[in-house]
Amino acid sequence: MKNSGEAWPPEGTEPVAAHPDAPGPGTKLGVHFSECFGCGDEQDGGLHMESTVGDGLTVKSQFTVTEAHQGAPGLAHGGLLACAFDEALGSVAGNLLRLPAVTGRLETDFRRPVPVGSTLFITATLDGMDGRKIYVSAEGRLDAEDGPVAVRARALFVTVEFDHFTTHGDPNAWKKMRDSNRVNP
Numbered sequence: 001m002k003n004s005g006e007a008w009p010p011e012g013t014e015p016v017a018a019h020p021d022a023p024g025p026g027t028k029l030g031v032h033f034s035e036c037f038g039c040g041d042e043q044d045g046g047l048h049m050e051s052t053v054g055d056g057l058t059v060k061s062q063f064t065v066t067e068a069h070q071g072a073p074g075l076a077h078g079g080l081l082a083c084a085f086d087e088a089l090g091s092v093a094g095n096l097l098r099l100p101a102v103t104g105r106l107e108t109d110f111r112r113p114v115p116v117g118s119t120l121f122i123t124a125t126l127d128g129m130d131g132r133k134i135y136v137s138a139e140g141r142l143d144a145e146d147g148p149v150a151v152r153a154r155a156l157f158v159t160v161e162f163d164h165f166t167t168h169g170d171p172n173a174w175k176k177m178r179d180s181n182r183v184n185p
């Protein structure tokens, strides 16, 4: 099946600049919440992703596939790969724009199998905004920054007020994240 032929980002999307206080290229991004399945270091079965701000409007993330991430024997589960891309795409949106936002839509194309033991080198790019809608895309290469493309993804994030997290999630959300001591205020 071919990728959907829709223009990306969609018509009406405006280019964006990084927030003046956004971390610059080369900055290693910390864990935003220690219990996050994508990046948290207190989440034993999690993805333990590590991310660094790249050039332009990009964030580079790495995800090493372990036996905990299998679908078929010896191969990464597609849903977990989607999770890794959700994290990487959320990271580029959240860190460069410094706006609270959640995934509204996530599209993935799995182009090659991703074996246990391999590392995906993911580059996520902030493509633009249209009102509250943030458009981001990413590709993941196998075992090297210039390795073969294994997965491509694109997503729409929607900006929300912070009470999205306290109303729908843990009312102590802010305190929990602050106590992780790794969230940018």
Ligand SMILES: CCCCCCCC(=O)SCCNC(=O)CCNC(=O)[C@H](O)C(C)(C)COP(=O)(O)OP(=O)(O)OC[C@H]1O[C@@H](n2cnc3c(N)ncnc32)[C@H](O)[C@@H]1OP(=O)(O)O
Pocket (backbone or CB within 6 Å): 032, 038, 086, 087, 088, 090, 091, 094, 095, 101, 102, 103, 104, 105, 131, 132, 133, 156, 158, 160
């Ligand atoms: C560093 C951090 C890394 C974190 C990575 C992990 C991120 C996540 O996984 S977040 C968790 C998963 N996502 C969620 O739980 C979100 C659940 N959904 C919601 O809460 C709501 O549907 C929400 C907030 C996305 C939108 O609701 P609401 O605030 O009422 O806005 P709404 O008016 O419906 O949508 C805003 C705009 O987005 C568009 N939109 C929303 N969802 C979609 C969608 N799925 N497809 C296309 N467009 C959409 C709407 O059409 C609307 O467009 P327009 O402004 O042109 O009319």
